Amino acid sequence: MARDLDTEAPWLDALAWNRDGLVPVIAQDAKSGRVLMFAFMDRAALEETMRSGEAVYWSRSRKRRWKKGEDSGHVQKVRDIRADCDGDALLLLVEQEGGIACHTGRESCFHFGLRGARWQAVDPVLKDPKDIYR
Amino acid sequence: MARDLDTEAPWLDALAWNRDGLVPVIAQDAKSGRVLMFAFMDRAALEETMRSGEAVYWSRSRKRRWKKGEDSGHVQKVRDIRADCDGDALLLLVEQEGGIACHTGRESCFHFGLRGARWQAVDPVLKDPKDIYR
Numbered sequence: 001m002a003r004d005l006d007t008e009a010p011w012l013d014a015l016a017w018n019r020d021g022l023v024p025v026i027a028q029d030a031k032s033g034r035v036l037m038f039a040f041m042d043r044a045a046l047e048e049t050m051r052s053g054e055a056v057y058w059s060r061s062r063k064r065r066w067k068k069g070e071d072s073g074h075v076q077k078v079r080d081i082r083a084d085c086d087g088d089a090l091l092l093l094v095e096q097e098g099g100i101a102c103h104t105g106r107e108s109c110f111h112f113g114l115r116g117a118r119w120q121a122v123d124p125v126l127k128d129p130k131d132i133y134r
Numbered sequence: 135m136a137r138d139l140d141t142e143a144p145w146l147d148a149l150a151w152n153r154d155g156l157v158p159v160i161a162q163d164a165k166s167g168r169v170l171m172f173a174f175m176d177r178a179a180l181e182e183t184m185r186s187g188e189a190v191y192w193s194r195s196r197k198r199r200w201k202k203g204e205d206s207g208h209v210q211k212v213r214d215i216r217a218d219c220d221g222d223a224l225l226l227l228v229e230q231e232g233g234i235a236c237h238t239g240r241e242s243c244f245h246f247g248l249r250g251a252r253w254q255a256v257d258p259v260l261k262d263p264k265d266i267y268r
Contacts, residue, residue, distance in 0.1 A: 002195050004238075005246055005253055007246070007252060007253050007254060007255070008252075010251060010252075011248055011251050011252055011253055014253055024158055024172065026160050026169055026172065028169055033167030035160055035162055035169060035225050037218065038158065038160065038218055038222075038223035050248070061136050080247060080248075081247070081248040082244040082245070082246060082247055082248075083244065083246040083248070083253050084171065084172055084243040084244050084245075084246070085236055085237065085238055085243045085245065085246070086243075087246070087253075088172075089172035089244075091169050091244040102219055103219065104138075104219055109218040109219045110216040110217065110218045110223075110225040111216070111218075111219065112139055112141070112216060112217040112218070112219070112221070113214060113215070113216055114145055114184070114214075114215040114216075114217070117144060117145050118141060118142075118144075118145055119139055119141050119145055119148055119217050119221075120141060121141070
C-alpha cells in the first residue's frame with residue numbers, strides 16, 4: 001500500500017504525480033453516474049481546471065493540454081474534484097455538456113463491453129460524429 | 135486521438151497495454167454507481183479476473199498480483215468489463231462485498247474532496263480498519 005495522501009500539504013503537492021508529471025483522471029457524470037472517460041492532467045491542466053471550473057486535460061499523444069470540448073463543444077463543468085486515498089488518481093464529477101463525452105457520439109468512452117472473447121460496442125450513438133466535428 | 139480499439143482482435147490483444155505491460159482499471163459499484171477505486175492489471179490479472187469473476191489487480195508498489203479482498207474479505211464480484219474507445223483503460227462494474235472498497239473503511243477510495251486549497255476526507259468511515267484487518 002502506498003503512503004496515504006497528506007491532507008496538510010498544499011493540494012497540488014499532496015498528489016502523487018507519476019514519473020511523467022501526470023495524474024490519471026476519471027470523469028464521472030454527476031447526474032447519470034456514468035463513468036465518461038479516463039485521461040491525464042499535468043499540474044497546469046489541473047490548476048486551469050480548478051480556476052476555470054471546466055475540465056482541461058493533458059494529451060499524451062499530442063503532447064499538449066486540451067480543453068475538453070474545444071472542438072466538439074462537449075465541455076465538462078466540474079462539480080467536485082476528488083482524490084483517492086494515496087493521492088495517485090483523481091475523480092472529477094462533471095456536468096457533461098450535450099450528454100456526450102465520446103468522440104464516437106456516445107455518452108461514455110467506455111462503450112465496449114466484453115462479450116465472449118471480443119469487445120463489442122454496446123452503447124447507442126446519440127449523435128453522428130460528422131455533426132459534432134465540422 | 136489514439137487509434138480506436140480493434141473489435142476484430144482477440145480481446146487481450148485489442149487493449150493498449152502501457153510500457154510496463156499494464157492497463158489502468160476503474161472499479162465502479164454496479165448498484166450505488168460510486169467509483170470505488172483505481173488500480174492496474176497486467177494480462178495475467180485480467181485473465182484471472184475474467185476466469186474467476188472476481189477482481190485481481192497488479193500492485194505496482196509490491197510488484198505482485200493481489201486479489202481484491204484477500205486480506206479484508208472485501209472481494210469484488212465482476213458484473214461487467216468495459217473498455218474505452220482507444221482500449222487504454224478498463225471499467226469494471228462490480229458488486230462490492232461489504233460495501234467497502236477502501237482500506238480506511240470507507241465505501242470508496244475517492245474520499246478526499248478538494249475544499250479550499252486542501253484535501254479533506256468527506257466520506258464516513260463505515261467500519262474501523264482494525265476490525266477489517268486482524
